[in-house]
Structures are given as C-alpha cells and as structure tokens.
Amino acid sequence: MTIEIKTSTLEPVRNTFANIERRFGDKPASRYQEATYDLQAETNFHYRPLWQPEFELNDKNRTKIVMEDWYALKDPRQFYYGAYVQQRAKMQEAAESSYWLFEKRNLADYLSDDVKNLLITYLIPLRHIENTANLNNMYGCAFGYGTAITQALLYNAMDRLGIAQYLSRIGLMLDGNTGQSLIESKQHWMENPAWQGIRALCEEMTTVEDWFEVVLAQNLVMDTLVFNLFYEQLDGKLAAMGGRDIAMLTEFMQAWNKDVNKWFDSVLKTVASESDENKALLHAWTEKWQSKVLDALKPVIQELLEPEALDLAVAELEKRIKKAGITA
Amino acid sequence: MSAKKLNLKDKYRLLTRDLDWEYSYVDRKKAFPYEEFEGIKITDWSKWEDPFRLTMDAYWKYQAEKEKKLYAIFDAFAQNNGHLNVTDARYVNAIKIFLTGVSPLEYQAYQGYAHVGRQFGGAGARVACQMQSIDELRHVQTQIHAMSHYNKYFDGFQDWTHMHDRVWYLSVPKSFFDDARSAGPFEFLIAISFSFEYVLTNLLFVPFMSGAAHNGDMATCTFGFSAQSDEARHMTLGLEIIKFLLEQHEDNVPIVQKWIDKWFWRGTRLLSIVAMMMDYMLPNKVMSWKEAWEVYFEEAGGALFKDLARYGIRMPKFVEVTEKEKEHVSHQAWWIFYNYGHAAGFHTWIPSDEELDWLSEKYPDTFDKYYRPRWELAKKMEAEGKRFYSQALPQLCTTCQIPMGFTKMDDPTQIAYRSSDYEGEKYHFCSDGCKHIFDEEPEKYVQSWLPVHQIYQGNCGGASVEEVLRDYYKLNLGADNLDIKGSPDEQRWKEWKGVA
Numbered sequence: 001m002t003i004e005i006k007t008s009t010l011e012p013v014r015n016t017f018a019n020i021e022r023r024f025g026d027k028p029a030s031r032y033q034e035a036t037y038d039l040q041a042e043t044n045f046h047y048r049p050l051w052q053p054e055f056e057l058n059d060k061n062r063t064k065i066v067m068e069d070w071y072a073l074k075d076p077r078q079f080y081y082g083a084y085v086q087q088r089a090k091m092q093e094a095a096e097s098s099y100w101l102f103e104k105r106n107l108a109d110y111l112s113d114d115v116k117n118l119l120i121t122y123l124i125p126l127r128h129i130e131n132t133a134n135l136n137n138m139y140g141c142a143f144g145y146g147t148a149i150t151q152a153l154l155y156n157a158m159d160r161l162g163i164a165q166y167l168s169r170i171g172l173m174l175d176g177n178t179g180q181s182l183i184e185s186k187q188h189w190m191e192n193p194a195w196q197g198i199r200a201l202c203e204e205m206t207t208v209e210d211w212f213e214v215v216l217a218q219n220l221v222m223d224t225l226v227f228n229l230f231y232e233q234l235d236g237k238l239a240a241m242g243g244r245d246i247a248m249l250t251e252f253m254q255a256w257n258k259d260v261n262k263w264f265d266s267v268l269k270t271v272a273s274e275s276d277e278n279k280a281l282l283h284a285w286t287e288k289w290q291s292k293v294l295d296a297l298k299p300v301i302q303e304l305l306e307p308e309a310l311d312l313a314v315a316e317l318e319k320r321i322k323k324a325g326i327t328a
Numbered sequence: 329m330s331a332k333k334l335n336l337k338d339k340y341r342l343l344t345r346d347l348d349w350e351y352s353y354v355d356r357k358k359a360f361p362y363e364e365f366e367g368i369k370i371t372d373w374s375k376w377e378d379p380f381r382l383t384m385d386a387y388w389k390y391q392a393e394k395e396k397k398l399y400a401i402f403d404a405f406a407q408n409n410g411h412l413n414v415t416d417a418r419y420v421n422a423i424k425i426f427l428t429g430v431s432p433l434e435y436q437a438y439q440g441y442a443h444v445g446r447q448f449g450g451a452g453a454r455v456a457c458q459m460q461s462i463d464e465l466r467h468v469q470t471q472i473h474a475m476s477h478y479n480k481y482f483d484g485f486q487d488w489t490h491m492h493d494r495v496w497y498l499s500v501p502k503s504f505f506d507d508a509r510s511a512g513p514f515e516f517l518i519a520i521s522f523s524f525e526y527v528l529t530n531l532l533f534v535p536f537m538s539g540a541a542h543n544g545d546m547a548t549c550t551f552g553f554s555a556q557s558d559e560a561r562h563m564t565l566g567l568e569i570i571k572f573l574l575e576q577h578e579d580n581v582p583i584v585q586k587w588i589d590k591w592f593w594r595g596t597r598l599l600s601i602v603a604m605m606m607d608y609m610l611p612n613k614v615m616s617w618k619e620a621w622e623v624y625f626e627e628a629g630g631a632l633f634k635d636l637a638r639y640g641i642r643m644p645k646f647v648e649v650t651e652k653e654k655e656h657v658s659h660q661a662w663w664i665f666y667n668y669g670h671a672a673g674f675h676t677w678i679p680s681d682e683e684l685d686w687l688s689e690k691y692p693d694t695f696d697k698y699y700r701p702r703w704e705l706a707k708k709m710e711a712e713g714k715r716f717y718s719q720a721l722p723q724l725c726t727t728c729q730i731p732m733g734f735t736k737m738d739d740p741t742q743i744a745y746r747s748s749d750y751e752g753e754k755y756h757f758c759s760d761g762c763k764h765i766f767d768e769e770p771e772k773y774v775q776s777w778l779p780v781h782q783i784y785q786g787n788c789g790g791a792s793v794e795e796v797l798r799d800y801y802k803l804n805l806g807a808d809n810l811d812i813k814g815s816p817d818e819q820r821w822k823e824w825k826g827v828a
Binding site: 010012013014015016017018019021031034035038039040041042043044045046047048049050051057058080081082085086088089091092093095096127128130131134135138139141142143147150151154155157158159161162164165166168169172176177178179182186189190199200203204206207 | 393
C-alpha cells in the first residue's frame with residue numbers, strides 16, 4: 001500500500017525564468033540550466049577596459065573561433081558550482097583515504113631510492129605544468145564568452161591547482177614533510193636539460209593571446225600527452241620497479257582526466273561542427289601545438305620511458321582529435 | 329634527512345606560490361602584462377601574506393558540505409511552498425531588487441576575480457583571487473536557485489539578466505561593476521575587495537539577509553548564512569591587499585587614497601537602493617538605514633581608518649557629506665521609485681500609518697519636516713483616485729547614473745545639480761562626490777551608457793516609454809510594474825492566504 005503524503009499544491013505562474021523558457025520552452029528547468037544560460041552580460045557595457053580598450057568587457061572577439069551561440073558549449077557533466085564541488089568532494093574523499101593509508105603504513109619507506117629519485121626528477125615537476133594549466137584555464141575563464149564554457153574552465157583551473165597540490169603532497173610524503181624533495185624537483189624543473197623544452201613551452205603558452213587556442217593547446221594537446229605518458233605509462237614502469245603503491249596517489253589524476261575529457265571532447269565537437277572555419281582553426285592549432293609539445297617532451301621521455309612511448313601517447317591524442325571531428 | 333619539518337604556513341606556501349617560477353624563456357611581462365600601467369609599484373611579491381590557507385582538497389570538502397545543506401533547505405522550501413511564510417507580498421519586492429540588481433554583480437565579481445586571478449604575477453595573490461572568483465560564482469548560482477521558487481509564484485524575477493543589461497535603475501549597479509572591472513587589476517581589488525567587501529559589504533549583505541530573516545524568507549536567509557564563511561575569506565583578502573600595496577612602496581599611497589575616495593563614494597551611491605529597501609520595503613524592519621550606517625560604517629569604518637592612518641591613509645573624501653545623507657537618502661530614493669513606479673520592475677507603495685510613525689521615530693530630525701508631508705499628500709491623492717506617476721524621463725547623474733533627485737544635504741528642498749564641461753559637452757552630476765570622480769577620469773565617464781540618453785537617442789526601441797518598457801526591457805506591463813495595490817502579485821497572495 002502506498003500512502004500519499006498530502007501537500008498543498010499551488011499552481012505556479014511560470015515554470016522557469018523567461019530566458020530559459022525562450023531557449024527550452026515553458027517547462028520546469030534543471031538547476032544547471034537556470035545557473036548557466038545567459039548569466040553573462042551581453043550588451044550596453046559602460047566603459048571599455050583600460051587594459052584592453054580594443055575590446056568590450058565581455059567580447060566574442062577575443063578568439064578567432066566564431067559561435068552563433070556560445071551557450072551551445074554546454075557541459076555534459078552539468079556542473080554548476082554545487083554539482084561540481086560535491087563531485088570533487090567525493091573524489092577527494094577517496095584520495096584522502098589513499099594518502100592517509102600511504103602515510104599510516106609508511107609506504108614511502110618501502111620505495112627504493114631509484115623510485116624516489118625517479119619521482120622527484122620526473123613526476124613531482126609536473127606540479128609546475130599543472131600550475132601552467134591553472135593559468136591557461138583561468139585565462140580562458142576570464143576572456144572566454146558565456147557562462148557555459150567559462151564556468152567549466154574555472155572548475156578546470158581550480159582542479160589543476162588541486163592536482164598541483166596533490167603532487168606536492170607526494171613530495172612531502174617522500175621527504176617526511178621537510179619540503180626537501182620539492183626543492184630538488186623544482187631544481188630539475190629549472191635546470192635539468194631534459195625539462196627545459198617543456199618549461200620553455202609552458203612559459204610560451206602563458207603568452208598566447210587567443211583564449212580558445214591556449215585552452216585547446218593545454219586541455220587537448222598537452223594534457224592528452226602528459227597524462228598518458230606520466231600517469232598511465234609511467235604507472236607501468238613504477239610497478240615494474242616496485243613502486244606500485246604510487247598508483248594510490250595518482251588515482252585522483254587518472255579519474256579526473258577521464259572526467260574532464262568527457263567535457264572537453266564535447267566542447268571541441270560542438271565547436272568543430274559549427275563551421276568549416278572553426279574546424280580548420282582547430283585543426284591548425286592542434287597540428288601546431290602537437291608538434292611543439294612533442295618536441296618539448298622528447299628529451300624527458302627519452303630518459304624516462306621506452307622508445308615507443310611517445311608514439312603510444314600520440315595515438316591516444318589522435319583518437320581524441322578524430323572523435324572531436326577535428327579534420328583538415 | 330635532517331631538515332626540519334615544515335610549519336603550516338611554509339607548507340601552504342609550498343603548495344601554492346612555490347608552484348610558480350622565474351621565467352627564463354619568455355618575458356614574464358608578456359604573460360602578466362597589466363601590473364604596471366596603473367603606476368602601482370610592487371617591489372617584492374614574496375611579501376604577500378596569504379590571507380587564508382585553504383588547499384583545494386579542503387575547499388572541495390567544506391564547500392560541498394555547505395552546498396549539501398543549502399540545497400536540502402532549498403528543496404524543502406519549494407516542497408512546502410515556503411514563499412507563503414514571508415510577512416507579506418510587499419517583502420518579495422526587496423528580493424526582486426536583489427536578483428535583478430545584486431546577483432549580476434556577483435557574476436561580475438566572478439569575472440573580475442577570474443581576470444585578476446590570472447593576471448597577478450604574484451602566485452599568492454593570484455590563488456586568493458581565484459578562490460574568490462569561484463566563490464562569487466557560487467553566490468550568483470545559489471542566489472538564482474534560492475529565487476527560482478519565488479520566480480514561479482511572483483512577477484518581476486523572470487527576466488533578471490535581460491533587465492540588468494537594460495533597465496534604467498539597474499544601470500546604477502551595472503555601471504558600478506563595469507567601472508571596477510574595466511579598471512586595472514589593483515584598482516579592481518581596492519574597489520571590490522577593500523572598499524566594497526571590507527568597508528561596505530555589511531551594509532549590503534547584512535541588510536538583505538537580516539531582512540530575509542526578519543520577514544520569513546527562509547531561502548534567502550539560508551543562502552546568506554551559507555555565504556558568510558566565504559565572505560569572511562573575502563574580507564581578509566581586502567585587508568591584505570591594502571596593507572600589501574601600502575607597504576610595498578610609498579608612491580602607492582596617494583594612488584590608493586585616490587581609489588579609496590572614488591570607490592567609497594561610488595559605493596555609498598550604490599547603497600542608496602539598500603537604504604530604501606531597509607526603510608521602506610521590509611514589512612518587518614531590521615533597523616533604520618541611518619542606524620545601519622552608524623553601526624557599520626561610522627563605528628566599524630572609523631576604527632579601520634584609524635588603523636590605516638599610520639600608512640598615511642585618511643578617511644575617504646566626502647565622508648562628511650554621508651553623515652548628513654544618512655538622514656535623507658532612503659526617503660529620497662523611495663520617492664523617486666514611487667514617482668516612476670510605472671517604469672520599475674517591482675512594485676511600489678505608500679508606507680502604512682504605522683510605518684510612517686516608525687520613520688518619524690527613526691528620523692526625528694528630518695522625516696516629519698521634509699518627507700512625511702509628501703507621503704500624506706500621495707495618500708490623499710491616491711484616495712481621490714489621482715495616483716500620480718512622473719511622465720517625463722529624469723536626467724541622470726553621469727557618474728552614478730541615479731536620477732538627479734538627491735537634494736543638497738544642507739537644504740533638502742533643493743536638488744543638488746553639479747556639472748562639468750569636457751570637450752565642449754556639459755555633463756551633469758548629483759553630488760560633489762560624483763562630479764569629483766568624473767573630473768578625475770572624464771575620458772572614462774563620457775563613455776557611460778546612460779539609459780535615459782539612450783532612450784532619447786532611439787537606441788532602446790520604440791518611440792514611447794511604454795514600448796521601451798514592454799519591448800526593450802521585456803517588462804510584463806501591468807504585472808511587473810506599478811503599485812502593489814491591485815497587482816497580480818497581491819491578488820494571488822490574497823487568494824493563497826484566503827483573504828478578500
């Protein structure tokens with residue numbers, strides 16, 4: 001028997017906000033829709049930015065990509081702030097218990113010096129790449145157009161800060177909370193010849209003007225290659241060296257990568273299918289940055305992984321490019 | 329390893345600003361190009377003291393807990409028709425102003441902090457701004473979700489973003505934030521983090537949220553409580569930025585003082601809408617605007633500026649004017665809206681007899697003398713069926729964009745007209761404060777998108793005011809505007825409450 005709880009129902013005057021109704025019709029809307037569509041000011045700006053008088057405060061011309069409606073770039077994860085933090089809180093809870101266990105069981109003590117050295121030389125420096133990714137996604141957030149894409153870029157930027165902090169914590173677990181491993185790994189980042197190509201590229205990326213270009217260079221090209229090489233492929237090598245437990249500490253990054261690829265692939269697909277001009281731009285940018293990132297990665301990957309490692313990573317990137325429909 | 333264990337402060341430093349590095353391959357100024365043009369001198373970013381130490385994992389965790397509770401209450405509120413618990417249908421107009429006038433500012437704050445959160449070369453300041461950016465996004469989105477239920481049952485909420493870009497009185501808050509965002513990164517922080525979040529926020533946020541609490545608005549009030557811990561972080565950022573700039577170089581002091589002068593005045597003008605909300609729109613009053621000003625600005629602000637005196641910072645210019653204005657500004661603002669109630673996206677009304685008495689009691693030196701007679705007259709005219717609406721469009725102040733209805737504060741029977749000439753054109757202002765701001769930066773304020781000018785120039789559609797309101801603003805005429813008396817809002821309220 002079902003018992004019906006009696007509530008008084010009042011007939012609403014309308015189902016949702018007028019802008020949502022204009023887009024989707026007069027029906028109840030989701031929280032994602034109400035918190036996303038048309039939030040950003042469109043017109044009647046009062047003053048031109050002192051720092052970029054050639055543009056309005058919110059201006060579609062800060063990228064060469066042209067969209068009829070920038071709100072077409074919706075997030076398949078439907079992340080508004082509340083949904084985003086709750087999802088990430090779940091992931092951090094899992095990460096926290098792994099980090100806790102790693103510390104409690106003193107698992108760092110069971111790592112060989114070789115493994116520790118490898119982590120300090122090749123894994124921990126990724127926190128600087130994450131810092132760059134934070135800057136590049138913030139750039140897209142600040143100069144992008146429409147809440148649909150800019151909020152997702154902000155979530156991404158904050159995620160990158162979070163990942164940089166997890167990587168730093170790995171360092172602190174290796175050195176018993178003295179910070180020594182972070183100092184050493186930063187030295188590698190600053191001085192080790194193997195890293196200089198990537199460091200130079202990171203610096204260059206933060207000077208790119210077109211926000212969509214830099215977001216693509218980061219979130220498609222750089223990330224696909226870096227995550228495949230330094231998390232998936234390196235994982236195998238670490239396991240072979242007796243450092244299997246490190247996977248506990250990088251699980252967050254792997255799960256995160258899957259989550260954001262779902263979003264960014266859909267963004268690229270929508271942009272590419274909007275027009276041939278967009279598609280051509282995406283293609284040109286992808287080619288340009290793929291060659292830059294590969295050149296930069298070569299020295300460090302030569303030292304770290306097997307000769308075919310880069311090809312494997314490129315295959316992964318090509319899969320994503322194809323899926324997004326970015327063709328010549 | 330023999331090195332010492334890190335303390336929390338050093339650990340946070342390693343987890344944030346140590347992620348940054350000195351560039352070797354490109355000119356760092358190309359990556360952070362906006363740090364110098366304002367004339368601010370930063371000699372050493374490493375002197376930045378992190379105003380709070382929150383790593384992302386902790387941020388996700390705490391914020392998720394807050395969101396979970398907040399949305400549980402929103403759900404319960406909707407399920408139980410929480411809107412029926414507000415004091416009366418008049419109250420809802422206060423939060424219409426909030427959604428159309430304030431929530432879009434939260435959005436602009438999200439954008440503004442994202443911009444400085446990318447552009448500051450100092451990683452400590454950058455990360456603090458990024459966190460504020462995402463918090464501000466939280467605020468606008470939770471406000472939308474809090475108001476979403478009201479929108480289903482009351483008029484005037486439905487087209488809030490469209491309205492914010494166009495409606496005449498909403499250009500007051502919009503231009504305020506456009507002004508801040510179009511400024512350089514350091515001015516933005518002095519404008520919003522310091523002058524607004526630190527000095528004046530208690531006068532915006534607290535009145536609305538206490539107003540909600542006093543008037544049975546569970547949704548808004550819960551949002552307010554939930555945002556409080558975010559706001560506390562934002563205030564510490566405001567204090568840190570000012571100390572940092574003042575300590576970095578003595579040449580920064582006069583620049584910062586100029587910004588404080590400007591943004592204090594800009595802020596007080598923006599708050600006139602809050603003043604009117606507190607004194608006229610809340611059926612259950614929290615405190616008078618005058619009292620709020622005394623507690624939150626004169627006492628708290630006074631102590632703050634005493635602290636800042638050691639850096640060579642003085643009280644904001646024109647602060648003495650605000651001492652007089654607190655007696656008048658709410659009455660004059662509500663009177664403007666009462667006169668233009670046909671062109672507003674919310675309802676207006678004449679205060680009840682009890683409310684008039686409350687105003688007399690709270691404003692013994694001014695209300696009976698200057699303002700009660702106006703309301704008595706309006707009441708008489710309404711009773712005779714002669715409710716009066718001003719048909720002529722008002723002149724607007726070029727700086728704050730409020731209709732030129734404010735009086736000289738020494739003579740509340742005379743409108744305070746000020747003007748400046750710039751490149752052969754005359755510009756009008758409501759006050760010495762607004763004139764001063766224009767005179768310092770005329771090339772900026774001549775760009776102002778003044779709604780009344782724009783209507784006259786034919787940039788807002790239609791030839792008549794009615795067409796502008798209906799087609800360009802998308803107001804539902806006869807529902808969103810005019811007096812609460814006889815409105816669909818009032819009718820529905822009476823039906824729900826079972827009163828005739």
